[in-house]
Amino acid sequence: MEGFxxxxxxxxxxxxxxxxxxxxxxxxPTLHTPLMSGSNAISGITIVGAILSAGMEEFTxxxxxxxxxxxxxxxxxxxxxxxxxxxxxxxxxx
Amino acid sequence: MEIILNIIYLIASIFFxxxxxxxxxxxxxxxxxxYASIGMLLAIVATLVDKQVLTYEYIIIGFVIGSxxxxxxxxxxxxxxxxxxxxxxxxxxxxxxxxVATSEFYKVLNNPALTFELSTIISVIxxxxxxxxxxxxxxxxxxxxxxxxxxxxxxxxxQNAINVILFLLIIAGGTMVVLDNSQETVLLxxxxxxxxxxxxxxxxxxxxxMPVAISLLNSYSGLAASMTGFVLKNNMLIIAxxxxxxxxxxxxxxxxxxxxxxxxxxxxxxWESAGSGGAAxxxxxxxxxxxxxxxxxxxxxxxxxxxxxxxxxxxxMAVAQAQHAVRDLMNILESKGxxxxxxxxxxxxxxxxxxxxxxxxxxxxxxxxxxLEDINDDxxxxxxVFVVGANDVVNPAARNDPNSPIYGxxxxxxxxxxxxxxxxxxLNVGYAGISNELFFYPNTLMxxxxxxxxxxxxxxxxxxx
Numbered sequence: 432m433e434g435f436x437x438x439x440x441x442x443x444x445x446x447x448x449x450x451x452x453x454x455x456x457x458x459x460p461t462l463h464t465p466l467m468s469g470s471n472a473i474s475g476i477t478i479v480g481a482i483l484s485a486g487m488e489e490f491t492x493x494x495x496x497x498x499x500x501x502x503x504x505x506x507x508x509x510x511x512x513x514x515x516x517x518x519x520x521x522x523x524x525x
Numbered sequence: 526m527e528i529i530l531n532i533i534y535l536i537a538s539i540f541f542x543x544x545x546x547x548x549x550x551x552x553x554x555x556x557x558x559x560y561a562s563i564g565m566l567l568a569i570v571a572t573l574v575d576k577q578v579l580t581y582e583y584i585i586i587g588f589v590i591g592s593x594x595x596x597x598x599x600x601x602x603x604x605x606x607x608x609x610x611x612x613x614x615x616x617x618x619x620x621x622x623x624x625v626a627t628s629e630f631y632k633v634l635n636n637p638a639l640t641f642e643l644s645t646i647i648s649v650i651x652x653x654x655x656x657x658x659x660x661x662x663x664x665x666x667x668x669x670x671x672x673x674x675x676x677x678x679x680x681x682x683x684q685n686a687i688n689v690i691l692f693l694l695i696i697a698g699g700t701m702v703v704l705d706n707s708q709e710t711v712l713l714x715x716x717x718x719x720x721x722x723x724x725x726x727x728x729x730x731x732x733x734x735m736p737v738a739i740s741l742l743n744s745y746s747g748l749a750a751s752m753t754g755f756v757l758k759n760n761m762l763i764i765a766x767x768x769x770x771x772x773x774x775x776x777x778x779x780x781x782x783x784x785x786x787x788x789x790x791x792x793x794x795x796w797e798s799a800g801s802g803g804a805a806x807x808x809x810x811x812x813x814x815x816x817x818x819x820x821x822x823x824x825x826x827x828x829x830x831x832x833x834x835x836x837x838x839x840x841x842m843a844v845a846q847a848q849h850a851v852r853d854l855m856n857i858l859e860s861k862g863x864x865x866x867x868x869x870x871x872x873x874x875x876x877x878x879x880x881x882x883x884x885x886x887x888x889x890x891x892x893x894x895x896x897l898e899d900i901n902d903d904x905x906x907x908x909x910v911f912v913v914g915a916n917d918v919v920n921p922a923a924r925n926d927p928n929s930p931i932y933g934x935x936x937x938x939x940x941x942x943x944x945x946x947x948x949x950x951x952l953n954v955g956y957a958g959i960s961n962e963l964f965f966y967p968n969t970l971m972x973x974x975x976x977x978x979x980x981x982x983x984x985x986x987x988x989x990x
Contacts, residue, residue: 447768
C-alpha cells in the first residue's frame with residue numbers, strides 16, 4: 432500500500448504545480464513583489480510540521496528543533512502576510 | 526477526528542488557491558492576501574488541537590518570539606529595503622522546513638517503535654537539502670542586498686567543480702542514510718554540506734542579478750515546504766509548497782527572459798565583463814561622440830514644451846530614495862496638462878516588481894505604470910523620455926551591437942523618442958560593465974546629479990516657469 436499512498440501524494444503535488452502555473456501567469460508584473468512576499472508567507476505552512484515537532488510530550492532534541500522551526504516559520508508567516516498587506520494598501524488607481 | 530482535521534486542511538488549501546487567484550488584479554489583491562492568511566490561521570488552529578500535540582509551552586514560546594520578530598520586521602522595513610526583507614523571509618521558510626525534517630529524523634531515531642518508509646526518509650533528505658540551501662543562500666542574498674556582503678560577481682578557481690563535488694557528497698551521504706536510518710552523523714554532515722552549498726551557490730551572483738536569485742530562492746522555499754509535506758504525508762503542505770514553487774519558477778523565468786540570459790548563465794556568475802561592477806569608468810574609447818549635458822533650468826524648459834513624457838526608473842531611483850521626488854515631477858507636469866506615464870523594465874531594481882512598489886509608496890497610481898511590451902511602441906511618439914537611475918535596460922547596444930554582452934536583451938527603446946534626458950551621477954558603466962552609447966546620441970541630454978536632489982531642483986525650476 433505504501434507505493435499507492437506515495438503516488439497519491441505525487442498526484443497532488445503535480446496537479447498543484449499546474450494550478451500554481453495557471454494562477455501565477457495571470458498576476459500582473461506590477462504585483463510581482465507582493466506576490467513574492469505573499470507566496471513566501473504561504474510557504475511558512477511548514478509551521479504545521481513545526482507545531483507537531485515542538486508539541487511532543489517528552490522533551491528531546493526533536494522538541495528543540497521544533498521550537499526553532501516554529502520561530503522561523505512564524506517570522507515567515509507573520510512577517511510575510513503583514514508586509515504584503517502593507518504594500519498592497521499602497522496600490523491605488525487614479 | 527483525523528477526518529475533520531483533514532477537511533480543515535482541504536479548506537485551508539482552497540483559501541491559499543483563492544488568495545493567489547485574487548492577486549490577478551491590484552483591486553482584489555489585498556483581499557487575496559487576507560484569504561491566504563485566513564487559510565494559514567485555519568491550518569494552525571486545526572493542528573494545535575490535533576491529538577499528537579500534547580504540550581503547548583514551546584509552541585507558545587515559538588509563536589511569541591516569531592510573531593514579535595516578524596511583525597517588527599514587517600512594520601519597520603522601508604519600501605526600498607523590500608528585496609532584503611523578502612530574501613530574509615525566504616530563508617526563514619526554507620530553514621524551518623529543514624529543521625522540521627531533521628526533527629522528524631530524530632523522532633524516529635529516538636523511538637525504537639518507529640521506522641521510516643523509504644519515501645519518507647528520501648523526503649527528509651530532500652527537505653534538508655533544499656531547505657538548507659534556501660536558508661544560507663537567502664542569508665547571503667540578504668547580505669548582498671543590504672551591502673554586508675560584496676554585491677560584485679565573485680569568482681574563484683574550481684568554483685563549479687567544488688559545487689559539483691559537494692552535491693555528489695550530499696547524494697552519497699543521503700544514500701547512506703536511506704540505506705541505514707540510524708546514520709545520525711552522516712545526516713548532520715548532509716545538513717552541513719547543504720548549508721555550505723547555499724552560501725557557495727549565491728555568493729558568485731552579482732547585485733543586479735539578485736531578481737533571479739531571490740525568485741529562485743522563493744521557489745526553493747516552496748519546494749522545501751512540499752518536501753516536508755511528503756515527510757508528514759500532508760497534502761496541504763504539498764499543495765501550498767507547490768503553489769509557491771511554481772510562483773518562484775515563473776518569476777525566475779520572467780527575470781531571465783528580461784535579461785535574455787539562461788538561468789545557468791546567471792547562476793554561474795554573470796556576464797564575463799561584469800566583474801568590475803558599477804564603479805569603474807567606461808572601458809575603452811569604442812564609443813565616439815560628444816556628451817551634451819543640461820542644467821535644471823534648461824531641462825525644465827524642455828519638459829515644459831512637451832506634450833507626452835515617459836519616465837523610466839531604475840535601481841538608481843531606489844538607491845537615491847527618489848520615488849517621492851519623481852512623484853512630484855509627475856504632479857507638476859500633469860498640472861501643466863502634460864501626459865505622464867512610466868515604463869518599467871522587468872529587471873529594473875533588485876527584485877521583480879521593485880519599481881512598482883516604490884512608486885506605489887509615493888502614491889503614483891498603478892495605471893500609470895506600463896510593462897515593456899505595453900509601452901515600447903510608444904516611444905517614437907513621445908516628446909521627452911526621462912531616465913532615472915536606469916542604464917543597461919535602455920542601452921541600444923542590445924539592439925545594434927552583436928558583439929555587446931547584452932546583445933539580444935529586450936530593452937526599452939527610449940532612443941526613439943524626440944528627446945531623452947538621462948539623470949545619472951556620472952558617465953560610469955552599468956552593471957554589465959559596458960558603456961552606454963545612448964549617452965552619446967544626438968537626441969540625448971545628460972542631467973548629472975543625485976536623483977533626489979536633481980529632480981527636486983528640476984521641479985522647482987518647472988514651477989517657476
